[in-house]
Amino acid sequence: MSYRLDLTVISKNEQQSRFALTLHNLSDQAQNNWALHFTFCRWIQAESLSNGQLKQLGSYCILTPGNSASLSPNSHFYTEFTVNTKPFTMYDEGIVDAFLNTSPEGSFIKPLPVKITTINLDQPATEPLPIPLPDAKPINLIPLPESLIRLPGEFMLKSGTAITPPTDKACGSSRWLQAELCQLLHEDIPVCQDGNISYQYHEELADGAYCLLVEPDHIWLQAGSQSGFAHATASLLQLIPTRPTHQAHATYMIPMVEIQDQPNYPYRGMMLDCARQFHPIKRLKYLIDHLARYKFNTFHWHLTDDEGWRIEIDAYPELTRIGAWRGPNEVIQPQYTNISQRYGGYYSKQEVRDLIAYASDRGITIIPEIDIPGHCRAAIKSLPDLLVDPQDRSQYRSTQWYSDNILSPALKGTYTFIANVLDEVCELFPAPYIHVGCDEVPQGVWTQSPACQAMMEQHGYQDPRELQGHILRFAEEVVQAKGKRMMGWEEATNGNKISKDTLIFSWQNEEAGLNCAREGYDVIMQPAQYTYLDMTQGYTADEPGSDWACKLPLDVVYSYKPLSSLADNDPAHRHILGIQAALWCELVNNQSRFEYMIYPRLLAIAELCWTHPDNRNWKDFKARLSGQLAYLDKAGINYRRCD
Template identity: 65%
Template structure:
């Protein structure tokens, strides 16, 4: 250890905290003309710094001092942030390095070790969810509408084969065959003599299915490709984690008769790949689990301030520049990997491959291209097209950026939106495209002569109408490509988009209700109940964030959208379904990725699928107990409940 950084809470009020920052030089060599670079997810009030000067872009802070740092010496300063007291170690400094003035043109980072933040608070015991000693005999999640356990069992082994399926079931059969090939370590055949049978039943609702497991045969009936997938997911869950006969790899399944259908039509998960890049294999593994637990939508958040992750032929700079960040890149480091080049993107061929993979598993992929905010990676990649040099507007986004909003007064903005969305529509077959539209800060466009002229020409009185203008343009582009627009609730700002736009309510339940009352269809995704980046307990060492509170497993399971609305209320028809989300500011590896998702994803699956009157917390815990052996076998790093 050569350099060590400490951060300590020294004073805290309801919405303000003061910190002491100490940098220790543990070497025998003094540092001259040095600066400290560190990642901190709160906005540091520069004027409160007791020693030195600081600049901040997003989470990336550069602290410069005029004094040398003596050998075996200490630099000490204090600063204030305007947020509630911290409760999690993840709130502290995430990464840091030292650079010297002699290397300012090309930074050569000097590693700094970081101590765990001193939160100045008593320790809190880890929050647990005790599970029953015995797992449920039939541990299906989500809980089927109707299930009858029969006497006897069906054996899956090397003699198992799949009967030649109808075309509608081909995707489900592809998935089942792939899973059984892995399970049995040999290829399972598809032929007319198979004992797992798929058949179309026109009497079943589109997403419904019937699964009948008898002693010698498995019968699967559905009236849609998705129905066959959901029956297959139930079949796969009924396969035990260990064979009953090790010698011939025979797996014994209980005989059951299941009739099932979903409660909500839209059952989704959003993954943020902008803040941290998640490789294709990680995406596919997640899609496997979404299919297993009967989700039908993967919402792929592909662009943000910190990274552009999708190949666009019209603008190769978006991935050549915008997909990468680091101390010597156009985009500064954010969130992690501060001392190195970090990033990545998906080629169009990789995306097509993922789309096909998901389709076999009944998962529709909806892309998100975030506009007009969260566009810093795009703006810095295409400055000649997207920057208005005369715009002197002063603003700060919630993520601490002052240069991340597209200008509605530039012709380049419209060609950018049109070209990008056109390529996205051609790439993704889903009938929907999500355009973000969230978190445009106050102050944007207010000191831009071009924007003010634009407002006058269109008789706009509120800058929010400029946002609405851009979004209406995006909607028209999407309509021309046969797509329906989706957006976060701020898409309604400026009141320019049509009621055909589907709104995702993320800030609160009340926001969702207000959108319904304006006539929009909505997907409920309130952060307080569905954001998987929130900490799962109350102790300081819990991974995650807590800006919307803590989110333990029981709180997820007990969520029901707009519970104050009666089942008979006509406004309920506007609730298309539920979506959960993993924002990835602090998720930069497979282990953390899985820890934040599981087992809460299983609780979300049940609130999406199962009839509310069939939901029972104690029963769910018994079935969850039965699912843990699968998570163990799959090598998933879930948060243990006890």
């Protein structure tokens, strides 16, 4: 490698760090008029540079030396800068990606690769804290069922196993079971009258509840709902040993059990960010398989953000032609990783339909998220004639350091855009909900727009946040007209314009969720301090992830009990509909890291969602997790080790 980049912490205090950046030219050629392009996880105070000039947009930084400085062979460029943040503790907080550009400004960029060394954090190494697991139990279902009775005997799953024709509500679960058993037994699994696995409809069983009875010669899956049959199937799949009793004949001995079970919360979800990094359909199906296996019932699909627009919209082909791609020579600048090349992708409507059907068979509802009015840079850059207010001189910087990512409430085009996009999304997704984001609209937005100020005067608004509420009330009307219910992050209540029909996701902390519940909103609890899977799982510097909210090891995840400080009869409890995990993907750009950040914490969250808090037990969970690791090993999953 001809170029190397070093970053070192040279001083720090509670809320400020000073860094030294050194670019080495290891080649035998001088570089003139060069610029260093790199991505960094914090906002750099450009005026603090000791040498050179810096421009930053999001995580994307361009450093130039000034005065046309030449980078001579076997020499280096050195500068220092300040970041107003708490001290860094992890290697992931260093420079993530970089390249050198020597093309004239405004011309086509031809990136030159730069090797990045691990950041010097100026701190002692920290030893990992193990979570030792006890021996596995004989039966290791996760989440813990309400009632499980072990009976003497076993069912032999082998060649010739068949499924009886399922009741209508069990057709999807039957297809799912067929697909799984086909992989295990290496043969097609027929559906016939004399099958030895039966789905039985029991009207008296509540939505989501099921009974599973394994006998020596027959397996009975009983439920009164599609979701109940999916949950029964999930438990059956977990009962199948990871290794066959007879390898040559693919025979599996399933323990005889009688299970009666039902979920504690009706909503049990996981959100995946596919805007910051594009996750292929194969990866999504892989995740949905495991969500179903552990009895989640919702996949929240974050499809749009500043860094990418990932869903095909017929009314605006520019959203995927332009907004789905970023790179050094694209309309949308690089961010996070892969910055030296064109990067991105999107999901066609047919791919979406296929994934919806796949998830439905496994009892998973897919809820799309189209994030408005913030986090809209990809859309705005794709449709500037529709979405840019040329008279707006407002100065703001969003949480992710953008100054041009908020829709204008004073533009007619904003409402045309929202209506057309939501119309197509509502038509495409059968889910009863549409999530419209609503988070992280920064201070300062709309304040220097004559049109926005005139709009505030027209409507008697006193606070710019009421303009956000104005947009969201319009979106809610569009969604409701389609027979659906709007969802939003907790900031959706800003401006006090939406109805109590909107379902709120609490993400910043539990208190925000409690406040919304007490105001009469139904709430999904997703506090970052317990459910954000992009948070690091340990305390060592080489542990992947972020820690802006916390460090989140497995035991902390499992400890979460929503609103546990309230009395059991507090009416706020009635508004808590469920719990959701989240994986934000700024740095999650490959299958290995994807798996590492999710597992095994996803299994802990599964139990938070399903099992009543009074029945949860950390020691017992660890024993069952120990048994589940054999399955994760067989599946080749790169989970985070506990010891």
